[in-house]
Amino acid sequence: MMSQNLKSIFIDGEAGTTGLGIRDRLAALPEVVVKSIAPEKRKDPVARKDMMAGVDLVVLCLPDDAARESVALADELGSASPKIVDAATAHRVAPGWVYGFAELAPGHADKIANANRVSNPGCYPTGGIALLRPLIDAGLIAQDHPVTVNAVSGYSGGGKSMIEAHEAGSAPAFELYGLGLKHKHLPELQVYSRLERRPIFVPSVGNFRQGMLVSVPLHLDTLPGKPKVADLHAALAERYAGSTYVKVLPADASGKLEPESLNDTNQLELRVFGSDDLGQAVLVAKLDNLGKGASGAAVQNIRLMLGLAEG
Ligand SMILES: NC(=O)C1=CN([C@@H]2O[C@H](COP(=O)(O)OP(=O)(O)OC[C@H]3O[C@@H](n4cnc5c(N)ncnc54)[C@H](OP(=O)(O)O)[C@@H]3O)[C@@H](O)[C@H]2O)C=CC1
Numbered sequence: 001m002m003s004q005n006l007k008s009i010f011i012d013g014e015a016g017t018t019g020l021g022i023r024d025r026l027a028a029l030p031e032v033v034v035k036s037i038a039p040e041k042r043k044d045p046v047a048r049k050d051m052m053a054g055v056d057l058v059v060l061c062l063p064d065d066a067a068r069e070s071v072a073l074a075d076e077l078g079s080a081s082p083k084i085v086d087a088a089t090a091h092r093v094a095p096g097w098v099y100g101f102a103e104l105a106p107g108h109a110d111k112i113a114n115a116n117r118v119s120n121p122g123c124y125p126t127g128g129i130a131l132l133r134p135l136i137d138a139g140l141i142a143q144d145h146p147v148t149v150n151a152v153s154g155y156s157g158g159g160k161s162m163i164e165a166h167e168a169g170s171a172p173a174f175e176l177y178g179l180g181l182k183h184k185h186l187p188e189l190q191v192y193s194r195l196e197r198r199p200i201f202v203p204s205v206g207n208f209r210q211g212m213l214v215s216v217p218l219h220l221d222t223l224p225g226k227p228k229v230a231d232l233h234a235a236l237a238e239r240y241a242g243s244t245y246v247k248v249l250p251a252d253a254s255g256k257l258e259p260e261s262l263n264d265t266n267q268l269e270l271r272v273f274g275s276d277d278l279g280q281a282v283l284v285a286k287l288d289n290l291g292k293g294a295s296g297a298a299v300q301n302i303r304l305m306l307g308l309a310e311g
């Protein structure tokens with residue numbers, strides 16, 4: 001019977017921003033069934049552990065502490081533990097976890113497909129790593145280069161509380177944050193870009209619901225071999241040739257870029273703006289912070305881990 005082949009998934013935290021996005025996307029997959037816990041028991045460890053014992057895969061869409069607690073519950077199940085995709089920050093650079101950015105490097109999607117524990121990337125690092133890693137692998141940016149990453153996100157990136165503040169009109173139209181230079185995404189950004197020097201990361205949030213731009217300014221004469229703008233573009237285009245979700249596009253002559261055109265998709269667009277005459281370039285990634293930056297990437301990972309065809 002068809003139903004015997006269905007893969008079962010429990011979303012721990014399914015009522016949150018990321019959880020709802022994953023639930024909606026999974027609803028479109030005929031090969032999976034999503035099992036839910038009674039709302040009043042959603043924080044009950046016994047009920048969550050019982051649910052985990054009966055499913056193929058658990059997605060954690062929880063604050064970090066609750067995500068760690070859920071992993072401990074799953075570990076108690078021993079060999080009966082389901083596979084886990086953790087959308088929180090808790091395990092992104094933790095030993096034993098595979099980083100869930102399938103396009104990280106050639107062969108990385110296979111590592112995800114064979115993993116039992118996958119940590120879904122942060123939204124900002126998805127853009128930053130996608131831009132930096134191929135150029136560092138190609139030797140066009142040195143591993144000890146002093147990199148700066150700037151970004152702007154829609155307010156849904158801050159979860160329920162930030163969404164409420166913006167929709168109630170009590171949040172600023174725009175703000176820089178993370179100016180203590182210790183944003184929680186820095187460890188994964190540094191490790192998976194292969195940067196030896198800690199980058200400076202300056203995020204910001206605007207009064208629009210979803211969408212994201214991540215940019216990296218570069219002085220070309222400070223890079224090995226003093227590459228041209230076209231060399232940077234070519235290295236990115238080569239790395240992502242044939243990719244379903246990552247596209248390398250020409251820079252728009254207008255010199256402008258808005259953040260919302262990929263909303264509700266799992267797409268990531270990369271562009272290299274710049275001028276050889278000036279010896280300057282800006283790498284820019286565009287994504288939906290709730291799509292390729294969160295729920296879309298989680299579903300991409302779930303498909304790989306459950307052996308489902310690419311959507
Ligand atoms: N928003 C985004 O763009 C992204 C968020 N993430 C990560 O995903 C995780 C969830 O974030 P987000 O969806 O934005 O957050 P939300 O605040 O929107 O949702 C969190 C959910 O977790 C529930 N929850 C909290 N504590 C527990 C617990 N102990 N047991 C069970 N459920 C619990 C909450 O329930 P209640 O409200 O009733 O307390 C809520 O439904 C975070 O770790 C975040 O960092 C990852 C990528 C992107």
Ligand SMILES: CC(=O)N[C@@H](CCC(=O)OP(=O)(O)O)C(=O)O
Nearest residue numbers: 089121122123124153157158205
């Ligand atoms: C606008 C905003 O507040 N964004 C969040 C990051 C959202 C995200 O993707 O974070 P995780 O995947 O690591 O949970 C922040 O800066 O903390």
